[in-house]
Amino acid sequence: MLSKKEIFHFDSLDLECGEVLHNIDLAYEIYGKLNENKDNAILVLHALTGDSHLAGKYIDSDLKTGWWDKFVGPNKAIDTNKFFVICSNVIGGCSGSMGPSSLNPKTNKPYGLNFPFITIKDMVKAQKRLIDFFGIKKLISCIGGSMGGMQALEWAVTFPSYSLSFIILASSAYQSPQNIALHEVGRRAIMNDINWNNGEYYASARPDNGLSIARMIAHITYLSDQSMHHKFGRRIKGKEELNFELHNEFEVESYLEYQGRSFIQRFDANSYLYITRAVDYFDYGDGKLKLALQNKAFDERVKFLILSFSSDWLYPSYQSLEIVKALQYNNLAVSYADIQSSFGHDAFLLENEKLSPILKAFINF
Amino acid sequence: MLSKKEIFHFDSLDLECGEVLHNIDLAYEIYGKLNENKDNAILVLHALTGDSHLAGKYIDSDLKTGWWDKFVGPNKAIDTNKFFVICSNVIGGCSGSMGPSSLNPKTNKPYGLNFPFITIKDMVKAQKRLIDFFGIKKLISCIGGSMGGMQALEWAVTFPSYSLSFIILASSAYQSPQNIALHEVGRRAIMNDINWNNGEYYASARPDNGLSIARMIAHITYLSDQSMHHKFGRRIKGKEELNFELHNEFEVESYLEYQGRSFIQRFDANSYLYITRAVDYFDYGDGKLKLALQNKAFDERVKFLILSFSSDWLYPSYQSLEIVKALQYNNLAVSYADIQSSFGHDAFLLENEKLSPILKAFINF
Numbered sequence: 001m002l003s004k005k006e007i008f009h010f011d012s013l014d015l016e017c018g019e020v021l022h023n024i025d026l027a028y029e030i031y032g033k034l035n036e037n038k039d040n041a042i043l044v045l046h047a048l049t050g051d052s053h054l055a056g057k058y059i060d061s062d063l064k065t066g067w068w069d070k071f072v073g074p075n076k077a078i079d080t081n082k083f084f085v086i087c088s089n090v091i092g093g094c095s096g097s098m099g100p101s102s103l104n105p106k107t108n109k110p111y112g113l114n115f116p117f118i119t120i121k122d123m124v125k126a127q128k129r130l131i132d133f134f135g136i137k138k139l140i141s142c143i144g145g146s147m148g149g150m151q152a153l154e155w156a157v158t159f160p161s162y163s164l165s166f167i168i169l170a171s172s173a174y175q176s177p178q179n180i181a182l183h184e185v186g187r188r189a190i191m192n193d194i195n196w197n198n199g200e201y202y203a204s205a206r207p208d209n210g211l212s213i214a215r216m217i218a219h220i221t222y223l224s225d226q227s228m229h230h231k232f233g234r235r236i237k238g239k240e241e242l243n244f245e246l247h248n249e250f251e252v253e254s255y256l257e258y259q260g261r262s263f264i265q266r267f268d269a270n271s272y273l274y275i276t277r278a279v280d281y282f283d284y285g286d287g288k289l290k291l292a293l294q295n296k297a298f299d300e301r302v303k304f305l306i307l308s309f310s311s312d313w314l315y316p317s318y319q320s321l322e323i324v325k326a327l328q329y330n331n332l333a334v335s336y337a338d339i340q341s342s343f344g345h346d347a348f349l350l351e352n353e354k355l356s357p358i359l360k361a362f363i364n365f
Numbered sequence: 366m367l368s369k370k371e372i373f374h375f376d377s378l379d380l381e382c383g384e385v386l387h388n389i390d391l392a393y394e395i396y397g398k399l400n401e402n403k404d405n406a407i408l409v410l411h412a413l414t415g416d417s418h419l420a421g422k423y424i425d426s427d428l429k430t431g432w433w434d435k436f437v438g439p440n441k442a443i444d445t446n447k448f449f450v451i452c453s454n455v456i457g458g459c460s461g462s463m464g465p466s467s468l469n470p471k472t473n474k475p476y477g478l479n480f481p482f483i484t485i486k487d488m489v490k491a492q493k494r495l496i497d498f499f500g501i502k503k504l505i506s507c508i509g510g511s512m513g514g515m516q517a518l519e520w521a522v523t524f525p526s527y528s529l530s531f532i533i534l535a536s537s538a539y540q541s542p543q544n545i546a547l548h549e550v551g552r553r554a555i556m557n558d559i560n561w562n563n564g565e566y567y568a569s570a571r572p573d574n575g576l577s578i579a580r581m582i583a584h585i586t587y588l589s590d591q592s593m594h595h596k597f598g599r600r601i602k603g604k605e606e607l608n609f610e611l612h613n614e615f616e617v618e619s620y621l622e623y624q625g626r627s628f629i630q631r632f633d634a635n636s637y638l639y640i641t642r643a644v645d646y647f648d649y650g651d652g653k654l655k656l657a658l659q660n661k662a663f664d665e666r667v668k669f670l671i672l673s674f675s676s677d678w679l680y681p682s683y684q685s686l687e688i689v690k691a692l693q694y695n696n697l698a699v700s701y702a703d704i705q706s707s708f709g710h711d712a713f714l715l716e717n718e719k720l721s722p723i724l725k726a727f728i729n730f
Contacts, residue, residue: 017609117609177593177617178585184618185554185581187611192574194559209557216550217582220543225681228542234648242646244382244482246552246638250645252542253549273611280615281607283599313678316590 001056001073001080003029003066005096010129013091019116023105026126027052027089027096031072032080034134041084041136042363043127043163044068045144045151048218048275049267051095054087055080070352077356078363083140088130090123090151092274097126100270101202112199112270120147120282124154131162138164138299141363145169145348146315147275150282153323156304157284160296167305167362169355170312170348172319173326174285179314182221183276186214190269199270211269212260219259224311224344228252289326303333305362307355309347310340335362366421366438366445368394368431370461375494378456384481388470391491392417392454392461396437397445399499406449406501407728408492408528409433410509410516413583413640414632416460419452420445435717442721443728448505453495455488455516457639462491465635466567477564477635485512485647489519496527503529503664506728510534510713511680512640515647518688521669522649525661532670532727534720535677535713537684538691539650544679547586548641551579555634564635576634577625584624589676589709593617654691668698670727672720674712675705700727 008026015021029052034041044054046067055072057065072078072085089097092115100115107114131139142163144152149171156166175183193210195201223231232252236242248254284292304327308320317338327334339354341347348355373391380386394417399406409419411432420437422430437443437450454462457480465480472479496504507528509517514536521531540548558575560566588596597617601607613619649657669692673685682703692699704719706712713720 113611174599176590177597177599177615178588178590180599180615181581181585181593181617181621184612184621185578185585188574188578188581189550189554189557191611192554192559192578193557209553213550213553213557216546216553220546220550223543225541225543225678228546232542234539234542234545234650246478246556246642247549250542250545252546256546256549277611285599313590 001031002060003031003053003056003058005029005052005058007096008130008133010133013122013126015116015122016119017117021091021098021116024091024098024126025096025102026091026098026130027093028130029054029066029087031055031085032083034084034136038134038136039138039140040082041086041134041139042078042141042143043131043139044072044078044085044087045127045142045148046087046089047144047146047148048279049263049272050148051093052087052089054085067349071356071359077352077359078143086130086134088127090275091126092118092123092271092278094268094271095266099268100199100274101268110202112202115270115274118274118278120150120154120278121158123278124151124158127151128159128162138162141165141167143167144171146171146345147279150279153284157292157296160298160302164299164301165303165305165362167307167359168320168323169307170309170315170345172315173289173323174283175280176319180280182217183280186217187273187276189213189217190273196269201269206264207269208264211264211267211272212257214272215260215263216256219256221314222344222346224313224342226311226342227344230342284326289323290329293326293330293332298332304335305358306334306336307348307358308338309343309345309351310338311342312345312347314345366396367425368396368418368421368423370394370417370423372461373495373498378487378491380481380487381484382482386456386463386481389456389463389491390461390467391456391463391495392458393495394419394431394452396420396450397448399449399501403499403501404503404505405447406451406499406504407443407506407508408496408504408520409437409443409450409452410492410507410513411452411454412509412511412513413644414628414637415513416458417452417454419450432714436721436724442717442724443508451495451499453492455640456491457483457488457636457643459633459636460631464633465564465639466633475567477567480635480639483639483643485515485519485643486523488643489516489523492516493524493527503527506530506532508532509536511536511710512644515644518649522657522661525663525667529664529666530668530670530727532672532724533685533688534672535674535680535710537680538654538688539648540645541684545645547582548645551582552638552641554578554582555638558634561634566634571629572634573629576629576632576637577622579637580625580628581621584621586679587709587711589678589707591676591707592709595707654688655694658691658695658697663697669700670723671699671701672713672723673703674708674710674716675703676707677710677712679710
């Protein structure tokens with residue numbers, strides 16, 4: 001399946017922080033065909049550093065497919081023979097959508113730290129414009145994992161009538177203090193890079209090492225103690241004995257370094273600052289979700305699917321259960337499963353054999 | 366109780382990496398009195414960034430006591446009316462013992478990265494010299510938490526006859542790949558600091574921000590998801606509403622920043638590199654502990670106490686149980702408890718009401 005990145009352009013967006021964004025680009029990709037009634041669409045929302053490249057390849061020779069290719073395509077869990085699938089990038093990002101690396105018309109230079117703060121609600125409001133552009137009044141489903149799950153939940157709160165179902169994987173109704181803390185050290189690693197220059201690095205060397213460290217921290221949180229034992233153990237890298245060196249003795253170190261190095265090829269440090277902050281601000285905790293869902297204009301057929309993963313310590317299962325309880329409190333139909341997996345948070349990207357039947361059954365019911 | 370830091374000096378030490386250290390200083394503190402038979406001594410070993418200041422104050426006006434003051438003193442779990450308590454700093458450190466910030470006689474400048482790599486075994490071999498200096502042939506107990514527990518385990522392997530008991534808290538027989546990974550990102554944060562200068566920063570500005578970030582990462586691992594909820598929640602710092610700022614919106618961020626800033630007042634960045642590496646190298650995993658304990662010249666009365674803490678995700682309880690199994694395999698007397706606590710890894714420093722009776726009973730039995 002070949003995919004193509006498209007850019008949706010719209011005039012302006014009022015942000016939660018009080019500022020207004022103008023002349024906005026939003027990257028997206030579409031798969032399958034929108035039917036005449038425009039009632040076969042599914043919106044998929046990506047995680048922190050994801051993008052609109054959900055499935056397939058741009059050209060046949062691409063080495064990598066989109067980030068949820070296991071789940072999206074002809075005859076897959078999200079069947080593109082049947083559904084019209086939209087994956088929207090987030091504003092604040094750096095993969096075709098407006099973000100800190102975009103040109104600020106006032107200065108003719110990239111925004112950098114002059115870019116206004118964005119929130120999950122702002123991301124969702126931008127996506128709503130895209131759905132309007134397609135003329136879609138009712139989605140089959142609004143689906144996301146991790147930060148994508150936060151967006152799906154925000155869709156339910158802000159545009160409740162716009163989807164027949166909401167699927168939230170490996171996510172939470174709020175960012176926990178532990179996760180705020182983990183984001184904070186990542187941000188500091190970027191801002192302590194010699195090249196960061198208060199965010200004005202676009203015309204010179206970039207804060208690659210700092211961004212790479214931030215990614216390494218984050219990557220640890222995507223795995224699990226168990227999966228790291230299994231994947232790396234204490235194996236030393238390409239040699240028989242320890243060398244007594246500060247770096248790259250152990251396979252796990254080389255792997256993380258590789259993850260950091262790959263990441264900086266595709267991500268902008270300022271976008272990382274802004275998007276982590278947006279996640280930190282997400283807060284339907286402490287009973288707020290119960291209230292936020294009250295008396296909303298949901299479709300009478302609406303249903304929710306909440307999925308957590310047993311070894312996910314970034315968004316542990318109890319946080320998914322808190323969402324379930326808030327839905328039940330509001331008499332909303334909800335299915336929940338805690339899927340046994342050793343893959344940690346990344347399980348929502350990897351456990352296709354366990355996940356696909358669940359998703360397929362839920363979406364097609 | 367007033368305490369005083371002492372320096373023990375000895376000639377040389379053969380290191381595991383193959384190099385030899387000369388003219389070694391080792392900082393220590395002592396509490397209580399060594400009896401005539403020299404058979405009432407307890408050796409306490411500190412964690413990663415601890416030091417010899419175990420208990421009491423240096424002067425009455427000190428704001429802080431030693432790091433295990435809750436447990437060590439007259440009539441406390443480790444009763445200094447009864448026992449002679451020694452706390453030895455580790456080589457490689459920066460609190461009075463020889464380490465990378467010590468003067469290299471060859472260059473008349475601090476060693477920096479010319480300091481040889483050290484291991485947990487090297488630390489223990491240095492401590493053994495201190496025990497010999499006191500003329501102690503048999504300790505009542507050899508006790509440590511976290512990296513201190515690794516040292517206590519190494520004492521059991523390397524000098525088995527030298528203690529009647531070994532107490533290992535919140536520790537492991539090996540450093541897991543997850544923990545190697547967490548150390549690695551801390552080290553990279555230091556080495557990416559503009560002031561790090563390949564470890565030659567002693568005559569100029571120090572890599573404070575990098576070291577502070579490393580400490581912030583580590584500090585997160587000392588707490589637990591639950592204790593962070595309880596301690597900070599999502600409270601915002603000293604204001605009513607979010608300001609939309611990249612730093613210091615949330616209390617947890619300010620707390621971490623404070624921890625980082627405090628740490629750089631007392632710790633040397635190169636020592637942090639060397640000591641984290643020593644921990645990474647610690648490896649009695651994959652059945653190696655079983656073998657290492659076989660046919661050792663333990664006192665016939667020897668006994669072990671292994672304690673883990675339910676919310677410790679840095680050295681999870683299963684890792685303590687692996688130690689227990691290796692001891693049982695060798696028919697060594699072992700008591701084990703998994704103490705229910707929400708304090709995470711730090712529980713071994715904080716849970717004095719739960720821990721003190723256990724320690725007291727075990728030591729005095």
